Amino acid sequence: MRRIAVLRSNAIGDYLMATPALAALRSAFPDAELTLLAAGWHRAFLDGRPGPVDRVLVLPEVPGLAGQPGGAPPDAELPGFLAAARAYGYDLAVQLHGGGARSNPLVTDLGAHYTIGLRAPDAPGLDATVPYRYYQPEVARYLEVVGLVGATGPAEYPELASVPGEDDRAERLLPAQDGPWVALNPGAGDPRRRWSTARFAAVADAVMASGARVVVVGSDADVRTAAEITARARSAPLDLTGRTDLGTLAAVLRRCAVVVSNDSGPLHVARAVGARTVGLYWCGNAINAAPETRSRHRPLLSWRVHCVECGVDCTPVGSPHRPGNGCSHRSSFVDEIPVAEVVDEVEDLLRASPAAGTDPR
Secondary structure, eight states, rough: OOOEEEESEEEOHHEEEEEEHHHHHHSSTSEEEEEEEOHHHHHHHTTOOOOOSEEEEEEEOTTTTTTTOOTOOGGGGHHHHHHHHHHHOOEEEEEEEESTHHHHHHHHTOOOSSEEEOOOOTTTSSEEEEESSSSHHHHHHHHHHGGGGGGOOOOOOOOOOOOOOOOHHHHHHHHHGGGOEEEOOOOOOSGGGGOOHHHHHHHHHHHHTTOOOEEEEEOOGGHHHHHHHHHHHSOEEOTTTTTOHHHHHHHHHHTTTTTEEEEHHHHHHHHHHEEEEEEEEHHHHHHHHHOOOOSEEEEEEEEEOBBTTTTBBBBOOOOSOOOOOOOOOOOOTTTTEEEEEEEHHHHHHHHHHHOTOOOOO
């Protein structure tokens, strides 16, 4: 096994849920070159960063490939990309990008000697596949795929390493001596996964009353939400939304004793850098994305299954025997998680948090 290609082209949380499988491939085939077929942000973020991936190729736009980030090279470049892959000569191509309707033909076109991946009932096959069903823990799903070639390993995320400069920037933004720090991440790509700003502000008040410091984190898209939280809180927390790139955000979260977050990319980043987390999940998403252990991670679940606006059941994803939900509303499904539950878990994790300067993992 000399060359392995892995298709996984989506967002940061999706990538991190696949890292145990990537680490398992690296362990099983230590002398092979592992290439990730992904997006531009993967190449920028992973370049020079220690980890299981040796190189990243930016995949051109693939019509019909769900979840592919924007900004990909135009689809006119895809034939040349695939021709170069066939000439490069992959021994193994791995599809970790969904049910396979579009991704399996793409992986087949790489021309690898052997192909493995996921397969929904209506998708084309590969040399070996694992059945794709929507409700399955994502980490277990990808480990099951690489297990087809004997690659095994733990379900914990491998440690997300820093590159030079990130820890220094984080220290300037979040001095360790001012902690312990509790981070709040109020953003999420889907509004249905967002807890209200009033509830985040109430958590901030409780945490600061206990003697810890609070920092709000997020991307440029979360600046307005963060401003609402700081305006509602009795004492304004430190606001770093929009002030960090992804690597610096990871370094900031590494410095935090606890991270409270909606089900979103920063929550996965917090897990990957060893922070303790309180995650806010809709029950269906928790099946796929919540951690299984409880010493460091406390997923809190909303059990709402019907839309608050139209009453439609939103659970039957991927089942042909149940009516499709057909709901286009985007009201929160997680706002029923009580503030008191979050505060209790934060305080319990703070009591278990190591002293500043020790290894948080």
